[in-house]
Amino acid sequence: MQGKRSTFLLAMLSFGMAFLYIPMVLLVIYSFNKSKIVPIWGGFSTRWYKVLFESEDVWAAVSLSLKIAVVNATFATLLGALAGLALVRFGRFRGRTLFSGMITAPLVMPEVITGLSLLLFFIGLKGLIGWPERGFTTITIAHITFSMAYVAVIIQSRLAGMAQDLEEAAQDLGAKPFRVLTDITLPLLAPGMLAGWLLSFTLSLDDLVIASFTTGPGSTTLPILIYSRIRLGLRPDINALATIIILVVTIGVLIFGWLMLRQAKQRERDMHMAAKS
Amino acid sequence: MGGCGVSELGALKRSGVEQVTEMAENQSGSLMARLAEKLQSSWKTVVVAVPFLWLLIFFLAPFFMVLKISLAESVFAQPPYTPLVEWVSEGILAIRIVFDNFVFLWEDNLYLNTYLNSIKISSISTVLCLLVGYPIAYGIVRSSPTVRNIFLLMVILPFWTSFLLRVYAWMGLLADQGTINSLLIWLGIIDEPIRMLYTEFSVYVGIVYTYLPFMILPLYANMEKLDISLLEAAADLGAKPAVTFLTVTLPMTIPGIIAGSLLVFIPATGEYVIPDLLGGGNVQMIGRVLYNEFTANTDWPVASAVAIVLLLVLVLPMMLYQHIQSKESDS
Numbered sequence: 001m002q003g004k005r006s007t008f009l010l011a012m013l014s015f016g017m018a019f020l021y022i023p024m025v026l027l028v029i030y031s032f033n034k035s036k037i038v039p040i041w042g043g044f045s046t047r048w049y050k051v052l053f054e055s056e057d058v059w060a061a062v063s064l065s066l067k068i069a070v071v072n073a074t075f076a077t078l079l080g081a082l083a084g085l086a087l088v089r090f091g092r093f094r095g096r097t098l099f100s101g102m103i104t105a106p107l108v109m110p111e112v113i114t115g116l117s118l119l120l121f122f123i124g125l126k127g128l129i130g131w132p133e134r135g136f137t138t139i140t141i142a143h144i145t146f147s148m149a150y151v152a153v154i155i156q157s158r159l160a161g162m163a164q165d166l167e168e169a170a171q172d173l174g175a176k177p178f179r180v181l182t183d184i185t186l187p188l189l190a191p192g193m194l195a196g197w198l199l200s201f202t203l204s205l206d207d208l209v210i211a212s213f214t215t216g217p218g219s220t221t222l223p224i225l226i227y228s229r230i231r232l233g234l235r236p237d238i239n240a241l242a243t244i245i246i247l248v249v250t251i252g253v254l255i256f257g258w259l260m261l262r263q264a265k266q267r268e269r270d271m272h273m274a275a276k277s
Numbered sequence: 278m279g280g281c282g283v284s285e286l287g288a289l290k291r292s293g294v295e296q297v298t299e300m301a302e303n304q305s306g307s308l309m310a311r312l313a314e315k316l317q318s319s320w321k322t323v324v325v326a327v328p329f330l331w332l333l334i335f336f337l338a339p340f341f342m343v344l345k346i347s348l349a350e351s352v353f354a355q356p357p358y359t360p361l362v363e364w365v366s367e368g369i370l371a372i373r374i375v376f377d378n379f380v381f382l383w384e385d386n387l388y389l390n391t392y393l394n395s396i397k398i399s400s401i402s403t404v405l406c407l408l409v410g411y412p413i414a415y416g417i418v419r420s421s422p423t424v425r426n427i428f429l430l431m432v433i434l435p436f437w438t439s440f441l442l443r444v445y446a447w448m449g450l451l452a453d454q455g456t457i458n459s460l461l462i463w464l465g466i467i468d469e470p471i472r473m474l475y476t477e478f479s480v481y482v483g484i485v486y487t488y489l490p491f492m493i494l495p496l497y498a499n500m501e502k503l504d505i506s507l508l509e510a511a512a513d514l515g516a517k518p519a520v521t522f523l524t525v526t527l528p529m530t531i532p533g534i535i536a537g538s539l540l541v542f543i544p545a546t547g548e549y550v551i552p553d554l555l556g557g558g559n560v561q562m563i564g565r566v567l568y569n570e571f572t573a574n575t576d577w578p579v580a581s582a583v584a585i586v587l588l589l590v591l592v593l594p595m596m597l598y599q600h601i602q603s604k605e606s607d608s
Contacts, residue, residue, distance in 0.1 A: 009419060012412035013428065019409070020435055020489065023446035026456055030449065039455045083328035093325060102332040104602055108539070108595050110547025112564045113343075113584045116571060120346060120581070121339035123356065145335045148328065153602075178320050206440050209549050209568075223441050230445050230554065234452065242442040249438045257430050 031239035038234035073200040080151025115213030134216025151196035158192035347581035378582035399545035402484040410492035475557030499533025
């Protein structure tokens with residue numbers, strides 16, 4: 001019986017991974033298609049990569065998207081870390097329920113609603129005080145607002161799983177609460193903040209709907225550019241772009257996974273050493 | 278951003294008064310030291326105030342803006358809606374609230390059907406995700422630690438690559454001239470391509486494909502904490518695998534099932550990209566109607582009303598998810 005069951009699970013796992021990966025593998029294969037019609041194979045060629053690299057629109061969109069992603073990730077990590085810290089370590093404070101509600105709401109809010117509400121708000125604000133100009137600023141603000149929610153959740157779960165003894169020990173030894181924060185809590189939070197930064201960076205690079213609502217004339221992010229092209233059908237240069245993105249992400253995830261694994265092994269070794277002595 | 282800065286200064290100023298008197302006594306010198314001293318006494322206020330204000334300004338205020346516009350009338354002007362509060366004449370303030378937009382949504386069958394259709398599509402997709410995701414999550418949990426990490430990484434990896442491009446990949450697979458049709462014709466199973474792209478079927482495929490990790494990961498997190506010895510106990514006591522599954526495994530994984538289902542159902546209901554790219558004009562979902570109402574028809578009040586109603590539809594599942602999240606972080 002046991003054997004039959006694990007065969008079933010193995011089959012499901014293989015099916016699941018095939019389902020997840022075959023479409024992506026095909027994207028990559030067709031990027032090397034000589035033919036202009038994507039699903040019909042016309043021989044091997046790298047011409048679409050050349051088309052891609054020579055396209056100034058693509059470069060402009062990549063650079064805008066990267067700029068937004070970096071600024072977004074940095075602010076979202078700071079704001080999200082503060083929010084997570086407040087929610088886990090401060091106990092009750094006035095407005096806590098509203099605060100925690102507002103923090104988690106963007107996680108599940110449909111993107112069309114977030115996008116529409118921010119756009120209407122920006123237009124209203126512009127009429128009132130003459131700021132902000134729609135484009136880089138508005139997209140970045142919109143991205144920070146939903147990214148910080150993800151960071152707050154990561155920080156919250158790290159803080160909740162972190163024993164408070166180190167912080168308490170520092171306090172007992174006479175460190176002021178602020179000193180405890182800067183010398184103990186923040187260094188322990190660093191891996192969580194790095195994960196939050198990377199997640200915010202990716203979320204921002206990936207967002208189409210909210211950026212489409214909050215963008216202004218001339219500010220075309222990479223997803224907006226891709227979307228405007230694939231709406232009209234399949235395009236081999238988009239396959240080339242997809243291949244590059246998949247390659248970069250895979251390398252990134254592998255490095256991150258390797259670092260995590262090394263850290264886990266190091267911790268295990270430390271524990272072992274501690275147990276021996 | 279301006280608002281945050283002001284409040285920070287306010288907090289600093291308040292505590293500053295106490296600080297200055299202290300400072301005068303111990304003469305702790307330089308400006309930097311004094312600033313650090315001030316920051317130390319009020320840092321808790323700052324930590325809460327900065328993200329709090331950000332969310333009040335950029336999350337709550339925009340929401341009320343949508344509510345306000347949904348209660349206005351569409352006019353041909355800039356901005357294209359009537360103001361909520363207006364000076365009628367000297368000193369008389371008129372508040373104008375119209376529910377016409379909501380009445381319009383209710384009476385027009387197009388909107389009602391679109392809401393129902395969105396809920397139908399996202400519900401069925403959620404069930405499909407669960408049917409596919411559950412055995413995968415269970416398979417990952419039951420494999421050896423090394424294999425487990427590799428599979429987890431493989432489930433997470435697509436999540437980090439572009440959502441848009443993963444939907445695009447299916448355009449290539451499902452098209453009339455696409456990979457699946459070509460393969461089936463080549464194998465001699467069919468003579469003519471089956472129409473798959475721009476149908477409801479392709480929307481289901483797209484949603485299940487892109488949202489599957491959102492189902493697997495909460496399920497995995499839940500199953501990881503499962504006590505395997507309970508399963509072994511059930512088996513030792515003579516329970517058949519099917520019985521063990523129904524009476525032990527399934528009940529214990531219900532929190533994971535609920536969390537994963539909500540994470541798929543809520544965003545899928547308001548989905549815009551998938552019905553647009555894979556459904557073409559043939560599949561009406563409310564996210565797409567909202568977007569078109571706003572951009573093509575420039576009817577802001579109706580678009581806002583559509584958003585408010587969508588929020589009302591989703592408010593229960595959203596609150597349920599928040600409840601689970603907060604319970605999770607407390608334990």
